[in-house]
Every structure is written in structure tokens, then in C-alpha cells.
Amino acid sequence: MSIDVLIVGAGIIGAACADALAAEGLAVTVVEREATGSGATAAGMGHLVVMDDNPAELALTAYSLELWRQLAGADPVAHEYSGCGTLWIAADDEEMAAARAKQITLQAHGIACEMLDATALYAHEPQLRPGLSGGLRVSDDAIVYPPKSAALLLARAQRRGTQVCNGKVQALTGHGVLLADGRELRADKVLVANGSVSVQLLPELPIRPKKGHIVITDRYPGLIRHQLVELGYIKSAHAASGDSVAFNLQPRPTGQLLIGSSRQFDVTDKAVEPAILARMLAHAASFVPALTDLHALRCWTGLRAASSDGLPLLGPHPSRPDVWLATGHEGLGITTSLASAKLLAAQMAGRPAPIPITPYLPARFRQLRLQHG
Numbered sequence: 001m002s003i004d005v006l007i008v009g010a011g012i013i014g015a016a017c018a019d020a021l022a023a024e025g026l027a028v029t030v031v032e033r034e035a036t037g038s039g040a041t042a043a044g045m046g047h048l049v050v051m052d053d054n055p056a057e058l059a060l061t062a063y064s065l066e067l068w069r070q071l072a073g074a075d076p077v078a079h080e081y082s083g084c085g086t087l088w089i090a091a092d093d094e095e096m097a098a099a100r101a102k103q104i105t106l107q108a109h110g111i112a113c114e115m116l117d118a119t120a121l122y123a124h125e126p127q128l129r130p131g132l133s134g135g136l137r138v139s140d141d142a143i144v145y146p147p148k149s150a151a152l153l154l155a156r157a158q159r160r161g162t163q164v165c166n167g168k169v170q171a172l173t174g175h176g177v178l179l180a181d182g183r184e185l186r187a188d189k190v191l192v193a194n195g196s197v198s199v200q201l202l203p204e205l206p207i208r209p210k211k212g213h214i215v216i217t218d219r220y221p222g223l224i225r226h227q228l229v230e231l232g233y234i235k236s237a238h239a240a241s242g243d244s245v246a247f248n249l250q251p252r253p254t255g256q257l258l259i260g261s262s263r264q265f266d267v268t269d270k271a272v273e274p275a276i277l278a279r280m281l282a283h284a285a286s287f288v289p290a291l292t293d294l295h296a297l298r299c300w301t302g303l304r305a306a307s308s309d310g311l312p313l314l315g316p317h318p319s320r321p322d323v324w325l326a327t328g329h330e331g332l333g334i335t336t337s338l339a340s341a342k343l344l345a346a347q348m349a350g351r352p353a354p355i356p357i358t359p360y361l362p363a364r365f366r367q368l369r370l371q372h373g
């Protein structure tokens with residue numbers, strides 16, 4: 001059987017793209033070396049969050065949130081979806097000003113949000129430490145359980161005719177891929193969607209790994225109600241180098257809490273690092289002191305695929321014929337997966353994209369235009 005699009009990787013991005021491309025009537029094959037959603041997708045927090053560092057990020061996250069509400073909102077139990085909203089915490093006056101600026105940007109984009117003074121903040125989240133200034137509540141943000149959503153998307157793609165092949169893609173051949181076991185698969189197009197290791201197949205990609213740690217606790221239903229994120233997170237999340245931790249706490253529908261997160265550039269060893277873990281937990285407990293009394297069940301790490309301008313690469317490789325990209329989603333790939341897939345599908349079908357596509361096109365990187373021409 002001929003393959004229209006061969007997708008490398010069955011993380012949330014590959015799975016969402018398979019689903020969207022199969023819905024276009026294309027013959028899709030997904031090649032995955034391990035289990036569906038076992039990479040960064042399993043390591044992620046599953047926070048579906050509107051981010052507004054730049055207009056392109058806002059457009060992509062807001063559009064994807066709409067798609068998530070349609071998909072997971074219709075079947076919340078299956079996706080372990082909860083519309084808990086995000087509460088951005090302001091520790092001081094400077095961060096309150098940042099919260100107000102964020103509110104103006106989000107409201108201008110039609111996104112519901114409200115400023116909270118300190119009294120309102122503690123009414124929403126009584127476990128927060130005393131002395132905070134307030135915050136911004138973004139009520140339509142949500143959470144899912146990412147590996148489950150990836151599996152559901154891939155299952156729907158399979159019902160639409162997608163084939164799933166277990167194997168490791170060793171190289172792109174120009175007319176398909178070569179697998180590590182020696183098999184060759186021919187395809188009209190190859191979509192590289194294997195996240196932080198996409199540079200192994202395409203060394204010219206402007207992508208670096210960014211390691212993150214997460215801890216999950218036992219069940220404490222009702223202790224926390226929103227995804228809590230410090231506004232200081234924005235500074236550390238976008239630092240260009242060095243190790244950083246930021247307070248990020250999520251109430252799972254099970255009553256468990258996910259505690260995050262850390263960011264380390266260019267670390268590919270996935271071992272849990274006690275020093276960074278201790279720093280991350282101490283920082284989290286400085287926001288919610290009760291965390292020190294909770295029972296942690298497990299901790300793990302994952303590798304984000306950080307592009308050099310913070311936006312994903314979605315579209316044709318500008319100098320490798322028939323190679324397409326859906327990678328570089330950094331710390332937002334769960335959120336932006338559904339929109340990424342729609343933008344890819346529109347481009348492959350030759351249709352106008354639902355939001356302006358230019359900021360995400362791989363051709364924006366000169367190094368991709370110059371090589372392999």
C-alpha cells in the first residue's frame with residue numbers, strides 16, 4: 001500500500017497530526033520506536049494554557065484551547081480533562097503590574113480572565129502562603145492527561161485508516177525512511193514529529209533539549225483547585241541558558257498534585273537530579289507550605305524540544321523535498337498539538353490555514369533555507 005505521509009513519532013504531536021491528516025483522506029503511517037506518548041508527552045504536565053509572550057504564541061495557544069474544549073470537553077473522563085483554570089500568582093507590585101498587562105492582552109483576544117486582589121486570591125486558594133499581592137485567574141485554561149489523549153487521537157486516526165508501525169527511524173532516504181532493523185518504507189512525504197530528538201534525523205534543526213523534572217503526590221482532593229503558576233515563571237521559562245525552577249502546581253482529577261517544574265538546557269541524561277529536584281520542591285513549598293507534609297509518590301524527567309525562537313516549526317522543510325516538520329514545541333506541545341495538526345493539514349491540503357501560518361513556517365530559519373538545497 002502506498003503511503004502519502006509517513007509520520008516519525010507517536011507523541012501528542014505525531015498522534016494529532018495523524019488524526020488530522022487521516023481526516024483529510026490521506027494514507028498515513030506512523031512509525032514509533034517505543035510506546036505511543038512515551039516521550040515528552042508522558043513527562044509533561046498536561047496544562048492547556050493560553051500564553052502570550054508574543055502574538056504568534058497567543059494565536060496558536062488560544063486556537064488550540066478552542067480545539068481542546070471541543071475534543072476533550074466532549075469526553076472529559078477519557079482525556080482526564082478538567083477545566084480548572086489557571087491562577088497566575090503575583091508575589092509583589094511588579095508582578096501585579098505584569099498580571100494587569102497580561103489581562104489586557106488576553107481580554108483583547110477575547111479570553112476570559114479576572115484580576116484578583118490578595119483577599120480574592122486567598123478565597124480561591126487558601127493554601128497559598130501569606131503575603132502575596134494577588135493574581136490573574138484565566139478561567140478557560142484546563143488540563144488533560146497527555147499520554148491518554150495521544151492514545152485516543154492515534155486510535156481515532158487508526159479508525160480513519162492510519163497504520164502504526166513499531167520501529168526506529170534511522171535516516172530519511174529522500175523517498176521515505178530507513179528503519180534501524182534495515183527495513184525501508186517509501187512515502188510521498190515524511191513528517192518529522194519526534195520532538196527533542198528530531199535533530200538526530202535533521203542536524204540542521206534549530207532545536208535544543210530542555211530537561212524538566214516533575215513530582216506527583218498521593219491523593220489530596222480539594223487541597224488546590226486551580227493550576228497555580230507564579231508570574232515569575234515567565235522569566236525563568238524563557239531564559240536562554242542556565243538551570244531554573246519555577247512554581248507550577250496542578251490538581252489532577254484524581255486528587256493527586258503534580259509539582260513542577262525545572263528547566264535545564266542541553267541536558268539529555270534523563271536521570272532525576274536530587275539537587276535540582278530539592279531546589280524545585282523548596283521553591284514550590286515557599287508558595288504552598290502544606291506541600292512539605294504531603295507524600296510524594298514518584299518523580300521523573302522529560303526533554304522539551306526548544307526551538308531558538310520559542311515557536312514550533314510547522315510545515316515543509318525549505319530545502320529538503322518532501323520532508324515536513326512538526327517539532328520544536330518546547331513546554332507547550334500538549335496545549336498546541338491540536339492547532340499544530342490543523343495548520344499542518346491545511347498546508348498539505350493546499351487550503352488557507354485557520355490562523356496566519358507564517359510565524360510557524362520552518363522557512364523562517366535561514367539555516368534551513370541554506371542547507372541541503
Ligand SMILES: Cc1cc2nc3c(=O)[nH]c(=O)nc-3n(C[C@H](O)[C@H](O)[C@H](O)COP(=O)(O)OP(=O)(O)OC[C@H]3O[C@@H](n4cnc5c(N)ncnc54)[C@H](O)[C@@H]3O)c2cc1C
Nearest residue numbers: 009011013039040041044045047169195212302333334335
Ligand atoms: C517536564 C515537562 C512538563 C511539560 N508540561 C507541559 C504542559 O503543562 N503543557 C504543555 O502544553 N506542554 C508541556 N510540556 C511540553 C510537552 O510535553 C511537549 O511539547 C510535547 O509532549 C511534545 O510532543 P512530541 O510529540 O513533539 O514529542 P514526544 O512526546 O517526545 O514524542 C516523540 C515520539 O517520537 C518517538 N521517536 C523518537 N525518535 C524516533 C525515531 N527515530 N523513530 C521512531 N520514533 C521515534 C519517541 O519515542 C516519542 O514517542 C512539558 C514538557 C516537559 C518535559
